[in-house]
Amino acid sequence: EYTWDFGDATPIVHDPMPWHSYERPGLYTVKLTVRDAFGTGDVTRAEFNIHIDSPPEISGIDVPDEIYEDFNTAVIVNVSDAESLADLVFYRDIDVLDGSNSDRSETISNDLVIEWEQDLLTDQDEDGILDNDWITSNQSLATLVTLIWENPGEAILRVRVCDGMGLCDESETDVTILPEQDADPSLSDFSWDEWKSWMTDAGSDALGFIALILAALILGWLVMRQPNETEEEAKQNAETYEVEHADDGGLLGMDHHLPPPAPKILSKQERRSDESGYIRPLRRRE
Numbered sequence: 234e235y236t237w238d239f240g241d242a243t244p245i246v247h248d249p250m251p252w253h254s255y256e257r258p259g260l261y262t263v264k265l266t267v268r269d270a271f272g273t274g275d276v277t278r279a280e281f282n283i284h285i286d287s288p289p290e291i292s293g294i295d296v297p298d299e300i301y302e303d304f305n306t307a308v309i310v311n312v313s314d315a316e317s318l319a320d321l322v323f324y325r326d327i328d329v330l331d332g333s334n335s336d337r338s339e340t341i342s343n344d345l346v347i348e349w350e351q352d353l354l355t356d357q358d359e360d361g362i363l364d365n366d367w368i369t370s371n372q373s374l375a376t377l378v379t380l381i382w383e384n385p386g387e388a389i390l391r392v393r394v395c396d397g398m399g400l401c402d403e404s405e406t407d408v409t410i411l412p413e414q415d416a417d418p419s420l421s422d423f424s425w426d427e428w429k430s431w432m433t434d435a436g437s438d439a440l441g442f443i444a445l446i447l448a449a450l451i452l453g454w455l456v457m458r459q460p461n462e463t464e465e466e467a468k469q470n471a472e473t474y475e476v477e478h479a480d481d482g483g484l485l486g487m488d489h490h491l492p493p494p495a496p497k498i499l500s501k502q503e504r505r506s507d508e509s510g511y512i513r514p515l516r517r518r519e
Contacts, residue, residue, distance in 0.1 A: 236266040240283075258287030258315070281334075284321070288400035289314040289345055294392060301411050302385045310347060310376050310392045310404070317343045323397070342397040349378050350391035353405065367393070382410040 237246040239253050240261040246253070255261065261283045269275035295309040316323070324337035348367040351357065357366035370378035382388060391405040460468070 234268040234270065236268075238264040238266075240264070255283075255285045258285045260284050284323070286323070286396065286398045286400055287315045289394040289396055289402045291392065291394055291402045291404040294390065294404060294406045296390070296406065296408055299411060300382065300408055302382055302413050304413070305379050305381060308349075308378050308380055308390065309374075310394065312345065312347070312376060312394050312402070314343075314345060314394075314396055316396065317345065344397065345375065346395045347375055347378075348393045348395075349380070350393075350405075351380055351382070352388040353391055354387070354389055364391070382408075385410045385412045 235247055235249050237248070237251055237253075239246070239255075240263055241255055241257075243253070262280055263283055264280040265278065267277045289312050292311045292313065295311065297306060300306050321343070323341040325339050325341055326334070326336040327338040328336065346369075348369055350364060350367055353364050355366075356363050368378075370376075372378065380390075386409075388408050388410060389405055390408050391403060393401055393403045395401040
């Protein structure tokens with residue numbers, strides 16, 4: 234007699250080789266009890282764990298606040314997968330009827346497969362089916378994709394995320410594509426005729442505005458031309474060492490002067506002269 238307890242609160246099964254399906258993902262403990270058919274009372278028990286895969290969960294799609302036509306737009310899907318986070322390794326038994334329940338025929342990847350449908354309202358591949366134009370991202374970050382909408386208007390963006398077992402989750406969001414935005418004009422974009430027309434229309438206010446700009450430019454030039462502390466020091470050094478011109482760059486008076494003359498031995502007559510700067514050393518009597 235066989236007794237199967239699948240650990241999910243379903244009724245006990247007495248078939249020798251039953252099929253069972255779980256409604257919810259998670260970890261379950263399966264218990265099998267085999268009793269002797271001859272009534273001797275011999276009992277054999279076995280149990281093993283089964284992990285039911287949970288599909289990925291999409292929590293949202295991040296899109297920019299403003300999307301313009303013919304412009305690269307970065308879109309990110311926020312997704313989590315319990316098996317990937319737990320770093321679990323699963324294997325597939327491709328022949329479950331061979332009498333063994335521990336075969337590891339192939340490893341099931343934990344990598345997520347993310348596909349994007351850029352617009353459910355447009356048939357991108359023109360095959361007559363609107364919702365089968367899936368594309369994958371070529372970015373190093375799998376959850377990031379760069380999309381370009383060619384025309385302004387409304388679109389429906391959809392993303393599908395699948396795990397190695399083929400379980401998937403989908404989400405979609407509405408996006409609004411704005412017309413291409415022109416760059417703000419600069420002063421160089423105005424012609425002389427446009428300037429004259431603007432000054433004529435503005436009248437005296439334009440003249441005051443231009444005068445204010447010129448005054449600011451002149452004041453800024455005067456401030457920039459004031460020598461700084463380093464330049465003042467270089468100028469003083471140039472006057473001290475009589476440097477008139479520097480040919481090799483550097484600071485005038487600091488990098489292009491000859492060293493001062495070495496001290497020399499003064500004669501008796503020179504020591505008595507006030508112009509020599511000689512000072513007689515003091516001598517103290519012992």
